[in-house]
Amino acid sequence: MGLLRDFIKKITHPFLRKGAEYYYRKPRPYSYNGITTIVHPDVFPPHLTLSTKILLNFMSDIDLTQKTFLELGCGSGIISLYASQKGATVTASDINKTALEYVTKASKENKLPVQCVYSNLFEALQEKQFDYIFINPPYYPKSPESVKQQAWFCGAAFEYFIALFSQLPTYLTKENTTYMILSEDCELEKIKSIASENKLTMELVYQTKKVGEKNYIFSIY
Numbered sequence: 252m253g254l255l256r257d258f259i260k261k262i263t264h265p266f267l268r269k270g271a272e273y274y275y276r277k278p279r280p281y282s283y284n285g286i287t288t289i290v291h292p293d294v295f296p297p298h299l300t301l302s303t304k305i306l307l308n309f310m311s312d313i314d315l316t317q318k319t320f321l322e323l324g325c326g327s328g329i330i331s332l333y334a335s336q337k338g339a340t341v342t343a344s345d346i347n348k349t350a351l352e353y354v355t356k357a358s359k360e361n362k363l364p365v366q367c368v369y370s371n372l373f374e375a376l377q378e379k380q381f382d383y384i385f386i387n388p389p390y391y392p393k394s395p396e397s398v399k400q401q402a403w404f405c406g407a408a409f410e411y412f413i414a415l416f417s418q419l420p421t422y423l424t425k426e427n428t429t430y431m432i433l434s435e436d437c438e439l440e441k442i443k444s445i446a447s448e449n450k451l452t453m454e455l456v457y458q459t460k461k462v463g464e465k466n467y468i469f470s471i472y
């Protein structure tokens with residue numbers, strides 16, 4: 252297992268992505284539950300990473316019928332499209348315009364309505380309320396040098412989390428639920444401390460170990 256994990260890390264880890272760059276040199280389809288989306292090389296790749304699949308599996312047990320759903324930072328959009336298939340009214344936001352262009356196409360091709368919004372975190376979401384917010388954040392502490400890198404790097408001083416946790420309280424109510432996936436690879440205590448500075452609690456609701464790596468889903472309130 253250790254060897255397999257090391258191999259997958261070699262091709263997916265942002266610092267070791269020689270293999271991944273070759274694999275993702277052209278747009279690649281990604282399918283889940285009969286939905287297919289095309290993932291552009293500049294967009295976060297769900298094929299070889301674990302977090303997207305873990306969130307998709309986690310969602311399968313949630314009744315999303317007639318719920319409003321936001322995927323903050325939608326990347327390939329597969330989570331948004333699946334939420335739409337499960338009956339939610341879906342908003343998919345991202346700071347990556349290429350990602351949004353491809354999600355818009357996939358929404359039409361799969362006949363699954365998703366409203367795509369170009370937004371830096373919540374900036375363009377106009378204080379709209381959602382029953383569910385799903386976040387698979389960038390978490391490596393390094394300054395992103397391109398839009399593509401914003402899928403991986405949260406800023407050397409965790410700027411992504413500082414901004415996210417200062418904006419999030421406006422979107423939280425007693426009735427709605429926000430889930431965020433993180434991995435043992437990230438600085439969990441640092442991220443929790445930024446949440447706590449904003450009077451937010453991160454409660455562990457699910458954990459799984461895949462290819463030797465522990466992943467955690469937190470509910471934030």
Ligand SMILES: C[S@@+](CC[C@H](N)C(=O)[O-])C[C@H]1O[C@@H](n2cnc3c(N)ncnc32)[C@H](O)[C@@H]1O
Nearest residue numbers: 295303324325326345346347371372387401402
């Ligand atoms: C780890 S990827 C997850 C993509 C997708 N949600 C998934 O699970 O496959 C993080 C996504 O967040 C987006 N992102 C990063 N910073 C952002 C910001 N400030 N505002 C909106 N989206 C952002 C990235 O462009 C990327 O698509």
